[in-house]
Amino acid sequence: MTSTTTPENIRIQALSFDPSHQMDTKAAAKLLSFSVTYLKDLRSKGTGPTFTRFGRAIRYRNMDLQVWIAAHRIETMRCAAAANKSASRAHG
Numbered sequence: 001m002t003s004t005t006t007p008e009n010i011r012i013q014a015l016s017f018d019p020s021h022q023m024d025t026k027a028a029a030k031l032l033s034f035s036v037t038y039l040k041d042l043r044s045k046g047t048g049p050t051f052t053r054f055g056r057a058i059r060y061r062n063m064d065l066q067v068w069i070a071a072h073r074i075e076t077m078r079c080a081a082a083a084n085k086s087a088s089r090a091h092g
Contacts, residue, residue, distance in 0.1 A: 028060035
């Protein structure tokens, strides 16, 4: 089975990697693996990713979602200790 690449597929793929690409709440929730309801709840509490409002339309930029994800990254103590141990070996 071969996959075909159409101009439409290329356009969709290019948009998904564009950091300034804007998406609606449904697409942003899908990207984050959240429900739309949960993302709306985060937005109403002011704890969710940065968004833009155009009248009633809400849009999220891909780069804002990536920044929000990075800000919520938690490194466990075990991972941090392993990284420090390997760094000290490299320098010692």
